[in-house]
Every structure is written in C-alpha cells, then in structure tokens.
Amino acid sequence: EAAVTQSPRNKVTVTGGNVTLSCRQTNSHNYMYWYRQDTGHGLRLIHYSYGAGNLQIGDVPDGYKATRTTQEDFFLLLELASPSQTSLYFCASSELGGSAETLYFGSGTRLTVL
C-alpha cells in the first residue's frame, strides 16, 4: 500500500511567521504534489515536482515556495505566513504523472495563521 506521511498534523503560527510543511513518500513515485483545501473550494494545486531538484508551479502558487530534496521528500515553505494561508494542506504522490493514474494522499496538515 502506497504511503505518504505529512508532518506536522497541526500547526499554528502568527502573521509573518515562517512555516515548513513536510511530506515523505515511500512509494518510489516520481511525482509529488501540494494541495490546499478550503471550505467552498475543491483541492487546489500549489506546486508539484517530478523528481529531486525539480519544481513546477501549480494553480495557486503565490506566497508559497517548495523544494524537493530527494525522491522521497517534498517540502512546502511559507516564509511570510498570512491569515489567507490558513487552510488544510495535502501532499500527494503518483508514479509517473499520467492522466489516468491514482494519486496517493497524506492525512493532511491543518495550518492556522493568526
């Protein structure tokens, strides 16, 4: 069974704070994704990567950086957090990024920016 682990599960920070969300997958998948989920919206893609050192911009990238340090690890960075970034964040992975492929998700990180 594919495994994607996110940490922390919950995070509270203040406006202007620096936050790093972590994601590790043990699936040997090439693609990894960061999404945010807000009430009234579907999941929206922030950034994604198809391998170590690679980064692609998603649909809602403003205010976020990301880094893929290894095939397993993908980090989301909020360097100057704002209340609008309060959200539920999901990391996911897929093997080759194909259009019919299954995405495997972590359990999510709930971020609150005060």
Place this chain on the structure above:
Amino acid sequence: GDSVTQTEGQVTVSESKSLIINCTYSATSIAYPNLFWYVRYPGEGLQLLLKVITAGQKGSSRGFEATYNKETTSFHLQKASVQESDSAVYYCALRPNTGGADRLTFGKGTQLIIQP
C-alpha cells in the same frame, strides 16, 4: 477552464437507504476527460474510490458505482444501501486524458452523514 460541480455540500442518509451524490463537469480542454471519485474518511487522506476513463462506461468499488454520461456531462455517485462506515467526504474530479496529473480538477466535496 475545466470545472467540476458538486451541488450538495452535505448529504444526510439513513442507514440502509440509497444514496446519490451529484457531480457534473465542464471540460473545455478536451471533450472526454478521465473522471474520478475520491473519498476522505475522518482523519485520513483522500483515497481513490473509483475511476472511469471511457465515456459511457460504469465504474464500481465497495458497493459504489458511477456512470460516465457524456450527454449530460455527469458522473453521479450511487450506492444502493449505505452503512455507517460510509460517512466521509466524497470528491469528484476530472483530468484531461491528454494532460498530466497536474491538470486534475476537483469538486468542492460532499460530506456524507449516515443516520443510524
């Protein structure tokens, strides 16, 4: 752009009764996208429930089924008899079959509440 509409934010159904969760889509990038249902159980991440990549076909899993209707651009999720363990949030999604996983578009999700 592409879009997925789930009209109900929450659906309440009594145990053993039938269920339908509505999903319609608009795919401007391609006529016949791939269609998916994902489910998120409490405290867990999303997981694939079923998918259909051919218009007119039906997908099924764990007692749920959905038919890809290209005429009405719909992909409603149905189950004949729900159980308490079906309580979850259900997401409809589409992806153009000429695009990569970065083009996956999700609906807002429908929370299913099962009454005992």
